[in-house]
Amino acid sequence: MSEGERGDETDLAGLRTRLRAEFEQEAGAVLLNTAGIAPMCRPARLAIERAAQGLARGWFAVDELFADYGRARAVYARLCGARPADVAMFHTCAAALSQVALGLPLAPGDELVLWDQEYPSNAYPWHEAARRTHAVVRVVPSEPDFSLCQERLHAAITPRTRAVAVSWVQYQTGAVTDLLSLGRACRAVGAWLVVDAIQALGLFPMDLQALGVDAVAGGTHKWLCGPLGHAFLALAPGRAAELRPLLHGAMTYGTPDDRVDAQRSPFADARRFEPGSPLLLGAVGGAAAIELLLSLSLERVHAAALELADRLSEGLRARGHRLLLPAGGALRSPIVTFVPGGGAAVDKLAGYLLAQRVACSRRAGGIRLAPHAFNTDEDLDRFFHALDAAPSCP
Secondary structure, three states, X not given: OOHHHHHHHHHHHHHHHHHHOOOOOOOXXXXXXXXXXXXXXXXXXXXXXXXXXXXXXXXXXXXHHHHHHHHHHHHHHHXXXXXXXXXXXXXXXXXXXXHHHHHOXXXXXXXXXXEOOOOHHHOHHHHHHHHHHOOEXXXXXXXXXXXXXHHHHHHOOOOOEEEEEEEOEOOOOOOEOOHHHHHHHHHHHOOEEEEEOOOOOOOOOOOHHHHOOOEEEEXXXXXXXXXXXXXXXXXXXXXXXXXXXXXXXXXXXXXXOOOOOOOOOOOOOHHHHOOOOOOHHHHHHHHHHHHHHHHHOHHHHHHHHHHHHHHHHHHHHHOOOEEEOOOOOOOOOXXXXXXXXXXXXXXXXXXXXXXXXXXXEEEOOEEEEEOOOOOOHHHHHHXXXXXXXXXXXX
8 A cells, every 4th residue: 555545544544533523423323324314413403402492582582593594504505506595495305306396387298317326305396396287207218237337318308308306326336327428418409407416415516517417406414414304406507497486485585574566476596486475494404514514525425425335335245245336437425335145034144134233224135334435344343243143145
């Protein structure tokens, strides 16, 4: 190993130690399911508590709390490479995706392109949009090992394509879609590129304009290590005005002090999607978590998580387990999904691991692990100890 490689390894180990210190984790718990629900970091909890203390003051804290909400919006914008005015808050990523799918004007025969392995929240809204408008959903098959054939996806895009909706990182195996080339293909036919980035934000830097992405939906409870029950939508400039708001209230059009004017148009920016009181607690908590990760550099956070994922992969392979490792390009995800060897039943082994306080999920016919940079080598040691001690699970 060269001096530079040793320095990089030491640097990433230091990053993991620093990040680990921002979490209050239960003793004995091995949290290897960040792709499901991550532990919420301390800065997020403290930000939520401060906002809650402000709410205890009622009306006299309104100006201060709305200012905090505005600052939080700017943080989400920085995460995605968007303008603050183009960011809207939602309670779930599914709600943000539904706003795009159901708010996009479609005509009979318009085509919507999806991968066949999309998370349900980025599939059902588009199928519903097609039912309502008589548009057509074109589902692109992936490979048997869950790899993504980018050429096949591009070939599905035609002059009739109105939107391509994909996850940047697929939830089952971590397969990554090449957004840069996909953005070019969408622009060539005037189609929207809509990205469910919930499994990528917090690991991969996002610049939606540079990538040619029109809409990015995310949530704070996975790799961002923020609160459960908060999400957001970031849009390219001008795209907000093209979407019909699904929900309507005073804030869609102005303020509660404005007289009702039935002819008034909604805001042209992302405020049109926030009809009422702001999602304050989730917004400030998520923003604090995002600021923590940005301060550490997302590239370094990603590299630190990949180190742990590589160790997991090597240990699983050495024990005779089959890995689902979709072929990808320059970007890799820390998600590791394995099919147990020796005829072990997935459900029984996953149940055993959970009983041993190892967080994991059943995905793609196997068991999914998702280490983040806050995990440690000791976490992996405890996982392998539990795995090696598992009873035969035919």
